[in-house]
Amino acid sequence: MNGQSPLRLGILGSGKGSNFVAIADACAAGRINAVPVQVLSDVEDAGILAQARQRNIPARYLSPGKFRTRLDEVAEQTWVASLREAQVELVVLAGFMRVLKIGLLSAFAGKIINIHPSLLPAFPGLEAWRQALDYGVKVAGCTVHFVDAGIDSGPIIGQQTVPVLDGDTAATLHERIQVAEHELYPACVGKLAHRGFCVQGRRVLGLSPRA
Ligand code: GRF
Numbered sequence: 001m002n003g004q005s006p007l008r009l010g011i012l013g014s015g016k017g018s019n020f021v022a023i024a025d026a027c028a029a030g031r032i033n034a035v036p037v038q039v040l041s042d043v044e045d046a047g048i049l050a051q052a053r054q055r056n057i058p059a060r061y062l063s064p065g066k067f068r069t070r071l072d073e074v075a076e077q078t079w080v081a082s083l084r085e086a087q088v089e090l091v092v093l094a095g096f097m098r099v100l101k102i103g104l105l106s107a108f109a110g111k112i113i114n115i116h117p118s119l120l121p122a123f124p125g126l127e128a129w130r131q132a133l134d135y136g137v138k139v140a141g142c143t144v145h146f147v148d149a150g151i152d153s154g155p156i157i158g159q160q161t162v163p164v165l166d167g168d169t170a171a172t173l174h175e176r177i178q179v180a181e182h183e184l185y186p187a188c189v190g191k192l193a194h195r196g197f198c199v200q201g202r203r204v205l206g207l208s209p210r211a
Contacts, residue, residue, distance in 0.1 A: 017048025032190030
């Protein structure tokens with residue numbers, strides 16, 4: 001660590017929260033210079049909220065509004081206000097099942113990251129591990145990337161590979177990818193917490209220590 005204050009993370013998730021747990025545990029153990037200050041979910045009984053509460057991290061269900069695949073404009077403003085109130089510096093999507101729109105993207109421009117269970121740009125979208133298995137690739141993996149207005153399309157921060165084995169089912173491959181996710185995501189958050197970065201074209205380049 002270099003004496004900087006820990007990077008304040010706001011985590012958004014809709015599911016069980018295993019990536020959140022990996023990040024929170026890395027923060028708590030002092031392996032990365034970051035601190036989860038707020039967990040928000042669009043699913044009232046999501047595992048990620050329970051995981052956060054067990055760790056005494058503020059966790060809230062916020063209504064997503066009237067749409068199924070995104071936050072509506074009113075909800076978006078509530079979510080932005082909540083993240084701002086907690087002075088979030090980096091928004092971390094961890095299994096958040098809604099597409100982000102301009103309200104959130106512009107409020108946290110260049111400060112939102114996501115993890116996707118494939119080696120992007122291959123297999124964006126849902127059940128990427130199944131897409132990879134059905135395609136017949138021999139190497140699969142996961143990607144951490146900045147979030148832009150597209151689907152799983154922003155500049156890539158980090159990737160980790162796993163082999164596809166002959167006996168794999170969608171479930172066994174997904175499990176192997178999740179193990180890789182739990183290493184990659186904290187490592188990428190740690191990098192962003194430690195170093196400034198810039199994006200040149202699609203390339204994410206590290207700079208000197210974070211200002
Ligand atoms: C992960 O597989 C991630 O790649 C995808 O959503 C899943 C979330 O899992 N974006 P969890 O809730 O972190 O366990």
